[in-house]
Amino acid sequence: MMKEAKGKRIVVFLDYDGTLSPIVNDPDLAFMSDEMRGAVREVSKYFPTAIISGRSRDKVKEFVKLDNVYYAGSHGMDIMAPPEQLTSDGKHRPQALDRKGNEGSFQPAKKFLPAIQEIFTALEEHTRKIKGARIEDNRFCVSVHFRQVREEDYDILKEKVKSVLESYPDFRLTWGRKVMEVRPCIEWNKGHALEYLLEHLGLSNSSDVLPLYIGDDRTDEDAFKVIESRGQGYPIVVSSVAKDTKARYSLKDPKEVHMFLSHVARWKKASSPFNRSSAQIVGIDD
Numbered sequence: 001m002m003k004e005a006k007g008k009r010i011v012v013f014l015d016y017d018g019t020l021s022p023i024v025n026d027p028d029l030a031f032m033s034d035e036m037r038g039a040v041r042e043v044s045k046y047f048p049t050a051i052i053s054g055r056s057r058d059k060v061k062e063f064v065k066l067d068n069v070y071y072a073g074s075h076g077m078d079i080m081a082p083p084e085q086l087t088s089d090g091k092h093r094p095q096a097l098d099r100k101g102n103e104g105s106f107q108p109a110k111k112f113l114p115a116i117q118e119i120f121t122a123l124e125e126h127t128r129k130i131k132g133a134r135i136e137d138n139r140f141c142v143s144v145h146f147r148q149v150r151e152e153d154y155d156i157l158k159e160k161v162k163s164v165l166e167s168y169p170d171f172r173l174t175w176g177r178k179v180m181e182v183r184p185c186i187e188w189n190k191g192h193a194l195e196y197l198l199e200h201l202g203l204s205n206s207s208d209v210l211p212l213y214i215g216d217d218r219t220d221e222d223a224f225k226v227i228e229s230r231g232q233g234y235p236i237v238v239s240s241v242a243k244d245t246k247a248r249y250s251l252k253d254p255k256e257v258h259m260f261l262s263h264v265a266r267w268k269k270a271s272s273p274f275n276r277s278s279a280q281i282v283g284i285d286d
């Protein structure tokens with residue numbers, strides 16, 4: 001991988017849950033370790049880095065706590081650039097992310113916000129009596145967690161969710177890891193977000209760009225597909241078991257993700273001319 005990447009421009013895309021943080025029962029407690037944060041910080045010093053999550057953008061930023069990365073929340077339906085970006089030629093990249101050049105975040109599903117809030121309230125009401133069910137407001141989508149729901153209650157929960165959605169034909173249901181995700185029927189997913197960010201970085205048409213995407217869930221497959229169709233880059237699935245995936249590489253768990261990111265950052269640091277000794281630069285120790 002490192003051989004192929006030499007001289008190319010790597011852009012790093014990272015999913016959050018199950019990738020940067022281990023899966024836990026309570027979604028509010030899915031913290032990222034300080035070591036993992038340090039590895040992401042290191043990587044982001046050398047490569048443009050984006051976190052693309054199903055969570056709300058604010059929530060994932062609250063967990064990651066880094067200022068110099070892009071955040072794409074709600075499966076890429078809410079994208080925000082870091083406050084200031086320096087391009088490789090030392091110029092400042094504008095923060096604007098929408099196509100009209102306005103500052104702020106890019107939100108292709110904005111018109112669905114009132115309906116999504118109604119859906120959130122309705123789901124809370126209808127599932128209140130199901131022990132262990134948990135509704136999470138992810139801003140442009142809503143998660144219905146069933147990790148802690150008894151097996152015999154699962155079908156009841158699913159029916160309740162479907163019955164709420166009958167009144168909202170503009171929304172669809174997808175499944176993740178013990179979670180149902182309600183999202184607007186727009187053609188926008190993590191793959192589109194990846195393409196959008198490459199475009200924002202001015203790298204979408206460069207033949208020497210290698211997007212690296214690490215994710216563990218079904219929604220990450222859309223991003224893997226985009227990398228595969230570009231014919232360059234590294235789609236990496238996080239899984240301890242063999243699974244049907246478009247990813248070409250795999251890491252077992254967040255611990256391996258941490259090791260991999262640290263390694264990539266160290267490799268880049270070592271190969272950067274500013275980090276080589278003057279003896280190495282003039283070539284006397286070759």
Ligand SMILES: O=P(O)(O)OC[C@H]1O[C@H](O[C@H]2O[C@H](CO)[C@@H](O)[C@H](O)[C@H]2O)[C@H](O)[C@@H](O)[C@@H]1O
Nearest residue numbers: 016017023024025027030053054143177178179
């Ligand atoms: O795209 P992601 O960042 O992977 O978001 C997908 C969902 O992740 C979270 O749920 C998952 O992690 C929880 C904490 O470990 C776990 O309890 C849950 O069972 C998993 O599905 C998040 O809470 C959801 O809102 C996201 O949709």
